[in-house]
Structures are given as C-alpha cells and as structure tokens.
Amino acid sequence: MSYLDKAALKVVGTRPIRPDGVDKVTGRANFGADTVMPGMLWGKIKRSPHAHARVLGINTAKALALPGVRAVITGADFPIVTAEHAHVGAAPANLRDLSRNVIARDKALYEGHAVAAVAATSQAVAEQALDLIEVEYQVLPHVMEIEAAMADGAPLLHDDIFTTGIEPRPTKPSNVSKVVRFAKGDIEAGFREADIVIERRYTTKPVHQGYIEPHACLVSVSADGQCTIWSSSQGQFMVRAYTSRIVGADIANIRAIPAEIGGGFGGKTIVYLEPLAYMLSKKSGRPVKMVMTREEVFRATGPAPGAIVEVKLGAKKDGHITAAQSILKYQAGAFQGSPVQQGCICGLAVYDFPNALTIGYDVLCNRPKVAAYRAPGAPIGSFGVESCMDELADALNIEPLKLREINGAKDGTKAAHGVTWVNIGYQKTLEAARATAHLKAPLGPNQGRGIASGYWHNAGGESSAAVHVNEDGTVTVTEGHPDIGGSRASMAMMVAEVLGVPFENVRPVVGDTASIGFSASTGGSRVTFAGGIAVTQAAQKVVEVLKQRAAVIWDISPDAVEWRDGKAFPAGANAGSFEPLDLATIGNRSARTGGPISAEVQVNAQGQGPGFATHICDVEVDRETGHVKILRYTAIQDVGRAIHPSYVEGQMQGGVTQGIGWALSEEYIYDKDGRMENPGFLDYRIPVASDMPMIDTVMVEVPNPRHPFGARGVGEVPLVPPMAAVANAICAATGIRLRDLPMSPPKLRAALDEQALRLAAE
Amino acid sequence: MSKHHVTTTINGEPMEYLCEGQQTMLDVLRDELGLTGSKEGCSSGDCGACTIIVDGNIVCSCLMLGVEAEGRTITSIEGIANGDTLHPVQQKFLEHAALQCGFCTPGLIVAAKALLDNNLNPTEEEARYWLAGNLCRCTGYDKVLRAVMDAAAVMRAAAGR
Numbered sequence: 001m002s003y004l005d006k007a008a009l010k011v012v013g014t015r016p017i018r019p020d021g022v023d024k025v026t027g028r029a030n031f032g033a034d035t036v037m038p039g040m041l042w043g044k045i046k047r048s049p050h051a052h053a054r055v056l057g058i059n060t061a062k063a064l065a066l067p068g069v070r071a072v073i074t075g076a077d078f079p080i081v082t083a084e085h086a087h088v089g090a091a092p093a094n095l096r097d098l099s100r101n102v103i104a105r106d107k108a109l110y111e112g113h114a115v116a117a118v119a120a121t122s123q124a125v126a127e128q129a130l131d132l133i134e135v136e137y138q139v140l141p142h143v144m145e146i147e148a149a150m151a152d153g154a155p156l157l158h159d160d161i162f163t164t165g166i167e168p169r170p171t172k173p174s175n176v177s178k179v180v181r182f183a184k185g186d187i188e189a190g191f192r193e194a195d196i197v198i199e200r201r202y203t204t205k206p207v208h209q210g211y212i213e214p215h216a217c218l219v220s221v222s223a224d225g226q227c228t229i230w231s232s233s234q235g236q237f238m239v240r241a242y243t244s245r246i247v248g249a250d251i252a253n254i255r256a257i258p259a260e261i262g263g264g265f266g267g268k269t270i271v272y273l274e275p276l277a278y279m280l281s282k283k284s285g286r287p288v289k290m291v292m293t294r295e296e297v298f299r300a301t302g303p304a305p306g307a308i309v310e311v312k313l314g315a316k317k318d319g320h321i322t323a324a325q326s327i328l329k330y331q332a333g334a335f336q337g338s339p340v341q342q343g344c345i346c347g348l349a350v351y352d353f354p355n356a357l358t359i360g361y362d363v364l365c366n367r368p369k370v371a372a373y374r375a376p377g378a379p380i381g382s383f384g385v386e387s388c389m390d391e392l393a394d395a396l397n398i399e400p401l402k403l404r405e406i407n408g409a410k411d412g413t414k415a416a417h418g419v420t421w422v423n424i425g426y427q428k429t430l431e432a433a434r435a436t437a438h439l440k441a442p443l444g445p446n447q448g449r450g451i452a453s454g455y456w457h458n459a460g461g462e463s464s465a466a467v468h469v470n471e472d473g474t475v476t477v478t479e480g481h482p483d484i485g486g487s488r489a490s491m492a493m494m495v496a497e498v499l500g501v502p503f504e505n506v507r508p509v510v511g512d513t514a515s516i517g518f519s520a521s522t523g524g525s526r527v528t529f530a531g532g533i534a535v536t537q538a539a540q541k542v543v544e545v546l547k548q549r550a551a552v553i554w555d556i557s558p559d560a561v562e563w564r565d566g567k568a569f570p571a572g573a574n575a576g577s578f579e580p581l582d583l584a585t586i587g588n589r590s591a592r593t594g595g596p597i598s599a600e601v602q603v604n605a606q607g608q609g610p611g612f613a614t615h616i617c618d619v620e621v622d623r624e625t626g627h628v629k630i631l632r633y634t635a636i637q638d639v640g641r642a643i644h645p646s647y648v649e650g651q652m653q654g655g656v657t658q659g660i661g662w663a664l665s666e667e668y669i670y671d672k673d674g675r676m677e678n679p680g681f682l683d684y685r686i687p688v689a690s691d692m693p694m695i696d697t698v699m700v701e702v703p704n705p706r707h708p709f710g711a712r713g714v715g716e717v718p719l720v721p722p723m724a725a726v727a728n729a730i731c732a733a734t735g736i737r738l739r740d741l742p743m744s745p746p747k748l749r750a751a752l753d754e755q756a757l758r759l760a761a762e
Numbered sequence: 763m764s765k766h767h768v769t770t771t772i773n774g775e776p777m778e779y780l781c782e783g784q785q786t787m788l789d790v791l792r793d794e795l796g797l798t799g800s801k802e803g804c805s806s807g808d809c810g811a812c813t814i815i816v817d818g819n820i821v822c823s824c825l826m827l828g829v830e831a832e833g834r835t836i837t838s839i840e841g842i843a844n845g846d847t848l849h850p851v852q853q854k855f856l857e858h859a860a861l862q863c864g865f866c867t868p869g870l871i872v873a874a875k876a877l878l879d880n881n882l883n884p885t886e887e888e889a890r891y892w893l894a895g896n897l898c899r900c901t902g903y904d905k906v907l908r909a910v911m912d913a914a915a916v917m918r919a920a921a922g923r
Contacts, residue, residue, distance in 0.1 A: 017856045024864030025852040025871060027799015027839035034798040124784075210899045212803040212811055213865040262801070262865025263899050294804040485862035485900060646859035650901055654862065657902030681808035681897060689903040690887075690894040 003497060003536075003709045006641070006701075011497040012709050015646045018489040019508055024260070032216030032232025032259045033291045040218065041070055043273075043280045043290040044126035046116040046133045047300060048108030051366040051674025052142035052155060055108060055135060058116055063132040068125035071283035072133065074116045075105040078279065079248040088241045090462065090520070093270055097335035099246045101369045102275050108137070109157055109334035110366050111675045112299030114272075119280035119288045142366040142674045146308055146329045149175040149365045157334060157364045175364040177336035182344055182417045183357045190323025190355030194314025196395055197323075201310045202384040204723075204741040205667035206303040206331065209373045210658070210686045213262020214297045219277035220287035225249060227278060229256045234268040234482055235521025240513045246275040247282075257512040258482045261522075265658070266372030267302055269523050298679035302371020303668060305331040305338045309347075309384030319398045319406040323355040324348055324416075328381055330362060333369040338362045339377030342457075346720065347381030348416040349455040350426060350612065351407045356416035366674050372523060374655060375456040375716035379662065379723060383741065386452040386724030391737065400451050400728065401439070404614070405430050408453075425638025425702035426612035429453070432698050433614045438634045446621045447631065448733025453614045454720025458713030459524025460605035464517030465534035467495055467542045469597040473584030475499060475506040477535055480519025481527045483510055485654075485715065486647035490528050491535045493643055494709060498539035500566035501583055517602050525713025528643055529704075530605035536708045541599035549593040550581045607706025611717035613637040615656065617725040621733045626749030628664055628730060630691070635721075636698040640712030645699065652718045653695040659722025661687045667742050770831040772797070773841025781828035787821075788812045790828035791838060799839035799868045803897070810896035813869035814838045820876045822895075839868035842875055850913040850920075851875050860909035862900035870896045874910045882918050886911060 003009060023029040048055075060072040078099060086096040103114045116133050120126035141155040148154055154175055162170050165179035191197055217231035227249065233239045236256040244251045261268060273290045281288040292301070310327040326347050330338035340360035348356050358381075393400040410427050414420045433439060433451065443449060466478045477495045481487060488508040496506045520526065547561040550568030554561070560575035561568050567580040590597050618632040635652045642648040665685040669677045678684045703710025723741060731737045736751045765780040772795070781790050786805075791797040791814070800823055803809035807822040814823045815837040823838075842849045851874045854860070861867040870893065877884060877892045884892065889910050890903070898906060 015859070018859070020864075021856040021861070022848070022852075024861055024867050025848065025855050026843055027797070027868045029864055030798070031801065031865060033802065034792075211863070211865075212809055212897055212899055213801065213863070214803065260865075261863060262803075263863045265899070291802075294806065294809075486859065644859075646905070647862070650859055650862055650905060653902035653904045654900045655902075658899065680806055681804050682806065686897060686899065687902075688894040688897060689890040689907065692890070692903050694907070695902050695904045 004703050009497060011493045011503050012643050013645065015644060016489065016493065016503045018486050019492060020483060020488050029260045031213055031262050035218050035230045035259065037218060037220060037287040040287045040289050041119040041121060041284055042123045042126045043117055043119045043277050043288045044130055045114045045276065046130045046135065048104065048111060048113045048115050050108055050137055050139050051111045052140040053108045053137040054140060055104060055106060055115060056138055057136045059134040060116065062134065063118055063129040066125065066129050066132055068121040069118055069129045070286060071119040071280045072116060073276065073279045073283060075103045078103060078246065081245060085245060088245050091238060091241055093242060094337060095242060095245045098242060098270060101335055102246055102272060110368050112296070112368060113334065114276065114300065117276045117280060119284050144365050144367060144670055144674055146331055146363050149363050157366065161336060161364065177332060177362045177364060180341045180344060180360040184353065184414065184416045185355030187323050187325055187355050187357040191314040193322040195317045197312065197314040198388065198392055198395055199312040200388050200391060200739060201308065202387055202739045204307045204380050204383060206306040206367065207662050207666045208298060208303045208684065209265040209267035211263030211265060211267060214292040214294060215273050215301065216291040217273045217277050218287060218289040219274060219281045221278055221281040223285065225253050227254045229254060229274055230259055231256070231274055232259045232261045232268065234261065234264045234523050236482065236513050237480065237518050238269060238521045239271055239274055242271045243274045243278055247278045255512060255514045258510055261482045261484055264484055265374045266376055266523060269372050269521050272301060294681065295679040298684065299676050300368055302369055304373035305370045305380065307331065307380045309381060311384045311388040313388055313392045315392055315396060317396065319396055319403050321351065321353055321407045324351065324353040326358045326381060326385060328360040330360065330377065330380065331367060331370065332362050332364050333367045334364065335369045336362055336364060338370050339372065342377035343381030345417040346378035346455050347385040350409055350453045352409050352413040353416060358416060374658065374719040378454065378456050378720045379659065382454050382720045383723040386721060387727050387739065390728040390731065401430065401433060404453060423702060423705060424610055424612060425700050428700045428702055429612055429614040429636045429638055432636045432700050433616060436616065436634055436698065438616050438632060438696065443618065446623060446733055448619055448729045448731065450617045450725045450728030450732055451614065452721040452724035452728060453612065454717050456525065456611045456717040456720060458529065458608040458611050459526040460530045460608040461520045461526060462604050463519045463530040463534040464600065464602045465531060465538045466516060466598060466600035467535065467538040469542060469583060469587045471587055473582065473587040475501065476509060477506060478509045478511040478516045479531050479535060480511055480516045481522045481531050484522055485651060486644060487527045487531065489647065490643040491531060494532050494536050495539045498536055498543065499583065500564060517600060525611065525715040526608065528711050529608050529707055529713055530603060532709065532711055533605045533707060534601050534603045537603065538599045538601040541601065542597060545597050545599065546586055549586050549590065549597065552593045553581060553589065554578050609640055609704030609706060609712040611638060611712050611714065613717045613721055615721040615725045617729045619726060619729040619733055621730060621748065623752055626745035626752060628743065628748065630660055630693055632693055634696040634698065635718055636700060637714065637717060638700045638702050638712065639714045640704040640707065641701055641710035642699050643709060643711055648699060648714050649697045651715045652697045655718025656695050656722050657687050657692060659719050660726060663723040663726035663741060663743055665742050665744055766829045768829055768832050770833065771835045773837055783829060785828040786824050787826040787828050787831060788823040791823060797838055797840050801865055801868060810873060811866050811869040813872045813896060815872060815876050820873050839872055842871060849875060850916045851878065851910065854909040854913040858905045858909040858912065860901060860905040866896060866898045870898060870906060878914055878917055882914055882921065882923065884914060
C-alpha cells in the first residue's frame with residue numbers, strides 16, 4: 001500500500017512538535033559528554049606536534065608513575081588490522097586506515113595525529129600525564145598542497161600506496177591513491193562542434209563540518225570482555241562495528257548506546273575516541289570518559305577536502321552545451337578516500353551534456369584524514385561547474401537561468417556517470433525559480449543576484465524498525481538511527497498515519513545496538529527514506545495483526561475486517577454487525593487474542609530518488625572593506641514529499657548557511673611547518689545570526705515512487721549550490737569573478753583594487 | 763590544593779559547593795552540580811553553548827570561574843521553565859522547529875530569554891546581534907529568529923503591551 005495521495009494524508013505533511021523537543025529546550029537531553037559512571041576515569045590524547053614524523057620510540061614510564069594515572073596506551077596496544085580485515089559488513093570505511101588514524105603506529109601523518117593516550121582519575125591529572133609521555137620523533141619533510149603532493153619527488157606519506165585506476169599499474173608508490181574517470185559521448189568532437197569554449201580553474205579550501213558538540217564517549221569494558229559504549233555518533237552500529245575491528249573484539253561483546261548527537265553533518269560517521277577509550281578501560285579496569293576540546297576537533301577530525309577544480313565547457317551560440325569536462329583533484333588528508341568520485345559525478349549530473357568527461361584524483365597530504373561533510377564531494381565539484389556555467393552564460397550573453405533551462409537534465413537524460421534519470425524534479429526547481437518574486441525584485445547599487453543548481457544522489461540501505469502496540473493502545477516505535485534533525489518526529493508521523501492514530505499516541509525511541517536490528521548510519525540523507533520504509537512496513541504488519549485480533553474477538557475471518565481511522569470495522573454487511581474496535585480495546589485484550597502485538601521489519605532500501613536544488617542569492621558588496629552581505633536567499637528543492645515540512649525547511653536553511661560560510665569565511669590556515677593556525681571558532685569563522693537574512697524555502701514535491709509516502713532525502717543537496725550562487729552574485733554585483741574560496745574580504749578587496757586600477761588605466 | 767567554598771543562588775535555590783580555583787563555572791555546573799544542560803562547545807567563549815545569566819547579564823560560563831559565583835544569582839537552562847510550564851521562548855522554539863540537533867539550544871534559549879528580559883520589543887536585527895554570540899550549525903538561524911520574535915510578541919501580549 002502506498003500513501004502518495006497527499007490529499008488523503010492526516011498526519012504526514014503537518015507540523016507537530018517533535019517528541020524529543022521538550023528535553024532539548026530544557027537541558028535534559030543527554031548528549032555525548034553528559035553521561036557519567038561511578039569510578040569513571042578521564043582519558044586524554046597525546047598528539048603529534050609534527051605534520052610528518054617517524055615515531056622512533058615512546059616512553060610512558062614517567063606518566064605511569066604519576067599518582068592518579070591508571071593506564072597509558074600507544075599504537076602498540078592495538079592489533080594490526082590487515083587489508084583482509086579492512087572492511088566489516090557494508091560499511092564504507094577502510095578500517096585498516098581508520099585504525100592507524102585513531103592512533104599512529106610508525107609514523108605521525110599530520111599535526112594532531114594521536115600517538116598515545118592516558119586515563120587518570122581527573123582531567124587535570126590526565127593532562128599532566130600527557131606532558132610526561134616522551135615521544136622521540138624523526139621529523140620528515142611534509143607536503144600540504146595538492147600539486148606539491150602530486151609532483152615527482154614529493155615526500156611520500158605511504159610507501160604502499162600505488163595509484164589505482166590507471167594503466168599500466170604503477171611500480172612506484174605515489175601520493176595519488178586513485179584516479180576515477182567517467183565519460184559519455186565523444187568529448188573532442190563535442191568541443192569541435194562548439195561555437196565558444198571556456199576553460200577555468202577554481203579552488204576550494206578545507207572546511208570543517210563545525211558541529212557544535214565535540215566528539216565524546218564513555219566506554220566500560222568488563223573483565224570478561226563485554227563492553228558498553230555511550231557515545232555521540234551518526235550510527236551506534238557503526239561505532240560498534242568499527243570499534244570491534246580496531247580493538248579486536250567480537251561485535252556481540254559490544255553494546256553501543258547512542259547519546260543525543262550535537263550535530264554531525266557527516267563528520268561523525270567514523271570513530272576517533274571509542275577505540276582509545278575501550279583500550280584504556282580494558283587496561284585500567286575502569287570506565288573511561290573522553291571528550292575532545294574544540295582545538296582537537298579542528299586539528300584531528302575530518303574536514304571536507306580542499307580541492308582544485310578545472311572546468312571546460314563548450315556551447316553553441318544558442319546556448320546548447322556540446323561538451324563538458326571537469327578535472328578534480330581533492331585532498332584526502334593522511335589516508336586515502338576523499339569523496340572525489342562524488343564530486344565528479346554530482347557536478348555534471350545536473351545537465352544533459354551530449355559529450356562529457358570527468359576525471360578525479362585522490363591526493364594524500366599531511367593533513368587530517370577527510371571525513372564526510374554533507375553531500376560529500378558534491379559542493380566542491382559543483383562550485384566549479386556552476387561558476388563556469390555562469391561564465392559561459394556571460395560569454396554567450398544568455399541569462400544564467402535560461403542557460404540552465406536549455407541544458408537541464410530531465411527524465412530520460414543519461415548522466416555522464418551512466419544513470420538514466422527517472423522521476424527527477426530538476427526542471428521543476430527551475431520552473432519554481434522562474435516563478436519566484438525574488439527573481440524579479442529590483443537590486444540597488446553594489447548589489448547582485450546569483451543562481452546555481454546542485455544534485456546529490458541520496459542513499460538507501462539497511463534499516464530496522466519495530467512497532468509495538470502497548471497494553472493501553474498507545475504505540476512505541478523503535479528505530480536504529482540517531483536523530484540529528486527531527487527524524488524521531490517523521491518516523492512517528494509515518495507510523496501514526498498508517499495506524500490511523502493521533503501523532504501523540506506514537507512515541508519513537510532510538511534503540512541501542514542490542515534493542516533493535518542492524519541499521520546503517522544517519523547519513524546520505526537516508527533516514528527518512530530507508531528508516532521511513534522500515535517503520536511504515538512495520539506499522540502495516542501491525543495493522544494486519546490488529547485485524548486478526550479483531551477477527552478473533554468477533555469470531556469472523558480476518559479477511560472480513562478492515563482497518564481505517566485507527567479502528568477495526570467489519571468489511572461490509574456480510575462480515576456481521578459489530579461496534580468498531582480501537583487500538584486501546586484491542587491492545588488491552590491482546591493476552592486473550594494471541595499475545596503481544598508487535599512487528600519488526602528489516603529492509604535494504606533501494607530507489608532513494610535523487611535530490612536536485614536551485615538556489616537564488618542576492619548580495620551586497622562593501623567596496624571599501626570587501627565584505628559581502630547576504631541580502632536575500634531563496635532555496636528551491638525537490639523534496640519528494642515533505643513528511644514534517646518544518647524540518648525539511650530546516651535542512652534547506654541549515655545547508656544554505658553552511659554553504660555561505662564555505663563561500664565567504666571558512667578555511668583552514670596552516671603555517672609553513674604544517675601546523676594549523678586557526679583551530680577555534682574565533683579564527684575559523686562560521687556564520688552567526690547577524691551574518692544571515694531569513695532564508696526562503698520553496699519545497700517542490702515530485703514524489704519518489706519507491707517510498708511509501710514519496711519521500712526523498714533532503715538533508716544534503718542544500719549544501720551543493722550556495723558557493724557558486726554567492727560567487728555568481730558577487731560577479732553580478734561587481735563584475736569580478738572570484739574563483740578561489742573563501743571569497744573573504746582580503747581577496748575581494750584585492751580584486752576590487754585591481755579592478756579600480758584597470759578601469760583607471762583604461 | 764584546598765578547595766574553595768562557594769555560596770550562591772542557582773535557578774532560584776540557595777546552593778553551596780566546593781570547587782578548585784581553576785574550575786570554570788561550566789565545570790562546576792556540569793561536573794559538580796550535575797546541571798549538564800549547559801554545553802561545552804569550545805571552552806573559549808566563542809560558541810555560546812554554555813550561556814548562563816549571572817545577575818541579569820549573559821555570560822559564557824566557560825569564561826567564568828566557579829569561585830566567582832560567590833554571592834551571585836545564576837540562571838542556567840534548567841531554571842528557565844517555571845515548573846512544568848515552559849517559558850515562551852522554549853515553547854516557541856518547539857512550535858517553530860527552531861532546533862535540529864539541540865546542542866546549541868540551551869545557550870540560545872538562555873540568551874534569548876535574557877534579551878526579552880531586557881527588551882520585550884526587539885527588532886529582528888537587534889535580536890540577530892544579541893544572539894550573534896551563540897553559534898548554531900544546524901538551523902541557519904531562520905527559525906530561531908522566528909521563534910524569538912514570536913515569543914516576544916506572546917510576552918508583550920501577556921504583559922498587556
């Protein structure tokens with residue numbers, strides 16, 4: 001059964017108060033750092049001060065001798081994770097690399113790389129102990145930037161990385177871990193056909209996800225090896241699996257309990273602390289709590305990569321693009337695995353290019369290992385492509401929106417990466433953009449308007465959910481995904497809709513790893529899609545059970561019972577004449593009709609449905625200071641079906657704001673020794689309330705037929721268009737094309753000065 | 763190192779505690795008094811997740827020492843609601859979906875409450891600048907501002923203004 005008819009919906013599409021809301025506005029909600037245990041120790045990490053250094057020896061004797069210190073660990077305390085054991089289940093992480101990211105072995109590969117850890121009776125003692133750990137380093141030459149890392153003779157991070165994706169297979173190790181390539185048509189012929197060809201180079205800096213809650217966990221390992229982990233992450237099952245493999249424990253011996261999570265945006269889809277706390281707890285025999293400082297979060301947890309993006313577009317005079325090429329080089333940080341492939345795919349996926357070529361390079365350098373950040377890889381490639389689209393529109397003297405209307409992907413378009421689109425809403429986002437009042441609003445001096453689009457493929461995958469009808473007829477739904485942005489509400493709404501009961505009668509619980517079946521992490525905009533399918537199917541199974549129980553009570557066939565508006569009815573005159581039975585009545589009699597009423601469902605959800613967005617941004621440039629003010633912003637997105645529209649809007653608004661930070665102010669700054677110079681929110685500037693206007697949202701709904709309610713993932717694509725939308729707006733305001741992020745005041749000031757000199761010379 | 767004895771008022775209740783000289787007010791609230799609603803996002807006064815009200819002024823409790831609470835009157839997020847009645851700012855945060863992860867929410871609510879204690883009729887711009895010390899990475903501030911402005915309207919109506 002599907003629920004795609006919006007008019008028939010009673011709960012889905014409304015805006016109830018989220019069930020976990022009161023605890024979060026009163027300070028009661030328990031986040032990662034809020035749990036304590038009797039006898040608990042505090043763990044702290046000793047980190048490398050060098051960007052690249054061989055660890056020759058670690059002397060822990062003095063630290064261990066400090067009163068209050070109960071355990072000291074180094075890389076030698078951990079099992080070697082071999083390439084054969086690098087993966088567990090369908091999880092994407094390479095655990096061989098991740099184990100060496102959690103704690104260095106023979107080499108420290110970036111400033112901040114953990115080399116040892118201590119557990120002590122207080123934070124102060126643990127910090128003192130760190131200073132007593134003596135690490136002997138042989139400092140090695142380091143390499144931070146992409147082109148330097150790719151050059152012949154560059155310092156090598158790993159001697160066992162040989163570039164994959166090129167023929168013949170290289171015989172010498174390299175900092176380029178892989179080359180990916182997607183092609184469609186004949187790129188050379190496409191450029192020959194063009195009346196105009198433009199080729200531009202864009203760069204981006206690493207940016208941090210910037211979740212306000214630092215990583216935190218509490219781990220208790222018993223003498224028999226059974227372990228409980230309380231931690232803040234995007235997936236308790238991820239924490240369990242990754243920790244088990246890195247510490248060498250069986251999965252069944254680990255119970256991971258999800259704390260409330262204070263933001264993740266992809267950055268909490270891997271572990272940093274849990275394996276260290278596990279080993280400290282195992283060694284000390286005491287529970288161990290670890291909480292990162294903000295400085296540690298910046299120095300040692302994953303940013304999104306910095307990158308070089310080269311884009312070449314060729315078009316006919318009428319605006320039809322004949323060929324598109326993008327060459328992407330992404331910093332992976334200290335271990336392979338930047339999201340360059342998604343950057344290649346997503347940048348070109350928005351358009352119907354007859355001929356296309358995209359090549360991506362994954363480049364190692366002495367920076368923290370990158371982690372997922374909201375549509376990983378896509379915002380970077382799209383900044384290049386969507387900026388270049390604007391430059392092409394200018395060269396062709398065609399309105400930027402018109403250029404997108406001419407070339408935009410539609411159902412039946414085959415994307416460069418080989419997918420043929422079905423049920424996509426990209427053109428609808430353009431139609432909605434065309435219809436906005438925003439697009440027609442007048443602009444003043446030094447003001448400009450930019451437009452940009454974006455794509456993210458979203459994710460499906462493994463999810464579990466259980467629906468229980470309680471003795472009084474209320475309903476508990478248990479799911480396996482940490483709730484970052486209101487997903488408990490959407491789960492409960494879908495269950496309430498299926499059962500036909502009020503939203504408030506359904507209470508959602510995020511289960512720990514022992515209380516619900518396996519569920520992949522909250523990431524890839526997958527929870528409302530995959531988790532939504534699981535809760536819907538579980539609720540549908542419960543409806544079947546409720547009908548059977550009504551049939552038992554009435555002594556008729558279950559086929560003769562129908563369920564509507566939260567009650568069992570006889571399905572017509574032939575079924576007999578009975579008063580309807582509601583959930584409370586059936587729940588109260590469950591012991592006499594067959595026992596508890598529950599259903600648990602496991603799914604491996606497919607058909608998530610791609611997400612497309614188009615954004616319009618107005619800026620005002622202060623020519624004196626180079627400051628850019630965001631005046632007005634409209635985000636338009638195909639959301640499939642908004643289950644709880646407020647939280648869908650919230651995803652769009654939040655993504656836009658992160659994108660504005662990426663566009664204008666956020667960047668990692670390193671000194672010549674490879675040490676980060678701005679590891680705090682004062683110098684790493686994320687947008688604050690006074691930087692922002694209200695953000696208008698337009699939710700286009702092209703239902704996804706592979707979800708019972710038509711939902712698509714909505715959380716990530718809003719971060720794809722903003723950087724180019726802002727760049728395009730700045731260009732419209734000033735005539736200056738900025739191709740290097742962030743477009744911070746010093747850069748814009750320099751460009752304005754240069755423009756003034758040029759104009760004066762003319 | 764001997765501990766300091768502090769007598770203060772927290773969330774309307776007289777309170778005594780012992781703390782070390784270097785402990786911040788945030789450490790005292792979270793680790794000594796079990797008031798974990800105030801959050802630590804940076805420990806440098808940049809994020810505002812630990813915002814409390816001290817004698818009517820908003821303070822990042824990570825920048826205040828526990829010993830400085832002597833004789834003061836302190837309100838943390840745990841003291842914003844009146845029993846089981848939410849403060850209008852809390853209620854409007856819920857109605858406007860002004861929180862996503864909820865981690866910055868306690869600090870934002872405390873700061874917004876202090877704003878409305880001082881000025882029941884702020885402009886949107888005044889509210890944005892007042893809240894500029896409270897970082898939120900999830901919401902983009904749109905719904906936060908709507909909630910605060912709506913709470914102000916409700917409180918004005920209740921005050922007959």
